[in-house]
Amino acid sequence: MTSKYLSVFKISFQQEFAYRLNFVMWRVRNVMQFFLVFFLWDTVFSDPNRVVFGYDRNKILTYVFGILLLRALVLSARAVDVAGEISRGDLTNYLLKPINYFRYWFTRDVSSKALNLGFAIIEASVLFLLLRPPFFIQTNFPILFGFLLSVILAILLFFSILFLVNMIAFWAPSMGWSAQFLVIVIVVEFLSGAIFPIDILPNAIQGILSYLPFPYLLYFPLQIYLGKLTGAAIVKSILIAGAWSAVLLFSVNSVWKAGLKHYAAEGR
Amino acid sequence: MADKNRDSEKAIIVEGLVKNFEVVEKKQGIIGAFSSLISPNKKIVKAIKGINFSIDRGELIGFIGPNGAGKTTTLKILSGLIYPTSGFTQVAGFNPWDRKPEFLKEISLVMGQKNQLWWDLPAIETFELNRVIYELSKSAYKKSLNELVSLLEVGKLLNTQVRRLSLGQRMRLELVAALLHRPKVLFFDEPTIGLDLVAQQRMREFIAEYNRRYKATIILTSHNMGDLVDLAKRVIVIDKGRLLFDGEFSELVDNFAKEKIIKVFFSKGIDIKSLETIGKVKKLDFPNVVLSVARTTAAVAAAELLQNFPVGDLTIEEEPIEEIIRKVFRSGKVIKGRKNTK
Ligand SMILES: Nc1ncnc2c1ncn2[C@@H]1O[C@H](COP(=O)(O)OP(=O)(O)OP(=O)(O)O)[C@@H](O)[C@H]1O
Numbered sequence: 001m002t003s004k005y006l007s008v009f010k011i012s013f014q015q016e017f018a019y020r021l022n023f024v025m026w027r028v029r030n031v032m033q034f035f036l037v038f039f040l041w042d043t044v045f046s047d048p049n050r051v052v053f054g055y056d057r058n059k060i061l062t063y064v065f066g067i068l069l070l071r072a073l074v075l076s077a078r079a080v081d082v083a084g085e086i087s088r089g090d091l092t093n094y095l096l097k098p099i100n101y102f103r104y105w106f107t108r109d110v111s112s113k114a115l116n117l118g119f120a121i122i123e124a125s126v127l128f129l130l131l132r133p134p135f136f137i138q139t140n141f142p143i144l145f146g147f148l149l150s151v152i153l154a155i156l157l158f159f160s161i162l163f164l165v166n167m168i169a170f171w172a173p174s175m176g177w178s179a180q181f182l183v184i185v186i187v188v189e190f191l192s193g194a195i196f197p198i199d200i201l202p203n204a205i206q207g208i209l210s211y212l213p214f215p216y217l218l219y220f221p222l223q224i225y226l227g228k229l230t231g232a233a234i235v236k237s238i239l240i241a242g243a244w245s246a247v248l249l250f251s252v253n254s255v256w257k258a259g260l261k262h263y264a265a266e267g268r
Numbered sequence: 269m270a271d272k273n274r275d276s277e278k279a280i281i282v283e284g285l286v287k288n289f290e291v292v293e294k295k296q297g298i299i300g301a302f303s304s305l306i307s308p309n310k311k312i313v314k315a316i317k318g319i320n321f322s323i324d325r326g327e328l329i330g331f332i333g334p335n336g337a338g339k340t341t342t343l344k345i346l347s348g349l350i351y352p353t354s355g356f357t358q359v360a361g362f363n364p365w366d367r368k369p370e371f372l373k374e375i376s377l378v379m380g381q382k383n384q385l386w387w388d389l390p391a392i393e394t395f396e397l398n399r400v401i402y403e404l405s406k407s408a409y410k411k412s413l414n415e416l417v418s419l420l421e422v423g424k425l426l427n428t429q430v431r432r433l434s435l436g437q438r439m440r441l442e443l444v445a446a447l448l449h450r451p452k453v454l455f456f457d458e459p460t461i462g463l464d465l466v467a468q469q470r471m472r473e474f475i476a477e478y479n480r481r482y483k484a485t486i487i488l489t490s491h492n493m494g495d496l497v498d499l500a501k502r503v504i505v506i507d508k509g510r511l512l513f514d515g516e517f518s519e520l521v522d523n524f525a526k527e528k529i530i531k532v533f534f535s536k537g538i539d540i541k542s543l544e545t546i547g548k549v550k551k552l553d554f555p556n557v558v559l560s561v562a563r564t565t566a567a568v569a570a571a572e573l574l575q576n577f578p579v580g581d582l583t584i585e586e587e588p589i590e591e592i593i594r595k596v597f598r599s600g601k602v603i604k605g606r607k608n609t610k
């Protein structure tokens with residue numbers, strides 16, 4: 001049983017290497033994004049003593065570095081290809097086999113995460129030597145445990161959001177890409193904390209966001225790691241993320257069942 | 269639900285199968301796109317309109333019909349890919365739509381233009397992955413792989429990146445991937461499409477051999493009559509979602525081959541007009557003439573020709589199979605074969 005998905009992991013890894021250039025471009029994009037955010041904040045904090053929205057230069061640097069690593073773990077995913085597989089009819093290949101499609105893609109996501117995390121660590125080390133931001137190592141065990149839990153939930157959340165968006169292709173085969181762009185590139189980037197920490201926003205907006213799944217992808221896990229949340233707040237954030245994961249994973253399952261009835265295995 | 273034991277000798281049962289596709293008509297332009305979002309103009313395509321047949325274990329069936337007849341749709345339903353609108357289907361004792369792992373391990377669907385091989389990796393990687401997906405033991409896998417590789421002569425191609433292979437080479441490797449788990453029920457959808465004549469012949473031999481060796485039940489669709497003449501004793505003909513014929517191939521020929529073809533080579537000039545009294549002139553390329561005559565009077569017609577005309581050479585032939593099938597399609601009538609009368 002596990003050996004099935006171990007093999008999927010291996011072949012997925014090989015596949016990434018077949019597309020070395022793509023992968024390198026993707027990493028370059030990530031580093032560029034890092035620089036974009038970094039220099040944006042760097043100009044805001046040109047005076048090292050200035051404090052904006054409760055952040056000074058060092059704090060924001062730590063945040064941006066944390067995001068670089070966390071992105072690789074949470075937002076690297078191969079399941080972006082699902083919409084294409086549905087609309088091209090390639091889904092047929094999996095439906096004919098005794099394999100669980102979700103586990104298959106989750107495994108491929110995990111292999112992508114492993115590869116990306118490896119590269120992100122190397123990139124972060126180089127950038128670290130160049131920029132010398134203050135480094136923060138969390139040593140409190142309960143907090144680390146909370147962080148781990150929140151990252152696992154973030155991974156599940158992103159997986160289900162990605163799947164839900166991709167499954168639009170069952171009903172609107174040509175919409176797959178635009179839906180993906182809207183939700184994954186725009187909404188997730190802005191509301192997850194990838195570009196700015198959520199707590200620079202007005203309190204009212206923060207309040208609303210904290211009941212949406214998006215900030216639980218990057219912002220909350222990182223806040224937990226950085227020790228910005230206290231015990232009760234950590235528990236609350238994990239509970240909300242957990243509730244969202246349950247709701248979304250359940251939706252994925254029912255949308256999938258409905259989608260399959262609609263599936264026509266087109267493209268011959 | 270049909271009783272499993274009662275039908276244990278049946279590999280495939282189809283009763284009253286109906287499939288309607290719902291298509292939303294796209295209107296042009298931005299306004300059109302909006303209006304079809306708000307009030308979609310839905311149209312129902314009736315692809316399968318209630319068909320019945322059953323197939324015994326180990327049978328090899330030709331499934332024929334003109335474009336759009338519903339062949340591919342039927343095969344997709346039988347392999348659990350698409351949801352039937354209504355009707356009963358049972359394959360290898362399972363309801364295909366449940367897609368139980370035990371069911372999926374028993375079947376395979378091979379489509380001429382569909383590929384499962386990982387495009388950027390050598391085929392052997394896909395095979396290895398299929399080994400674990402189908403939970404084959406190492407030894408069963410080795411045995412199966414070796415047999416398929418030697419039958420299909422693909423030993424030298426296993427380690428080449430799939431994208432670098434020719435269509436024919438790729439198709440053979442696709443076949444290996446589809447058959448590694450030794451399916452008992454096989455659906456071939458136009459397996460010889462795009463292959464050259466030698467490769468087509470090889471594919472046919474392979475299908476026949478697989479059927480014989482593993483007692484596999486096979487349904488084969490093809491527009492290539494050569495495939496059917498060689499392979500299928502029994503054929504099922506469908507058109508516009510309806511079953512036209514189900515029975516022995518020879519029975520179909522008897523029913524529709526009402527004529528025979530006489531090919532004559534004349535040694536001297538003749539009066540073409542007087543030929544018309546003997547049979548229909550189908551092709552005139554003097555001194556070669558092709559006549560078609562009623563089956564029952566073929567011998568008489570030939571004798572008459574030999575007596576009254578300067579005949580150099582003469583042969584009597586059956587109508588080409590394509591012609592017969594065309595007639596079946598054109599008639600659009602349901603013909604009672606042995607199978608559908610019972
Ligand atoms: N996904 C779909 N949506 C709407 N209509 C469809 C769909 N798939 C098939 N059809 C229609 O159903 C009918 C049967 O199609 P099918 O592909 O089964 O034909 P076929 O017998 O395999 O034909 P061919 O010999 O051309 O392959 C056709 O009228 C086709 O247009």
Ligand SMILES: [Mg+2]
Nearest residue numbers: 339340341457
């Ligand atoms: Mg077809």
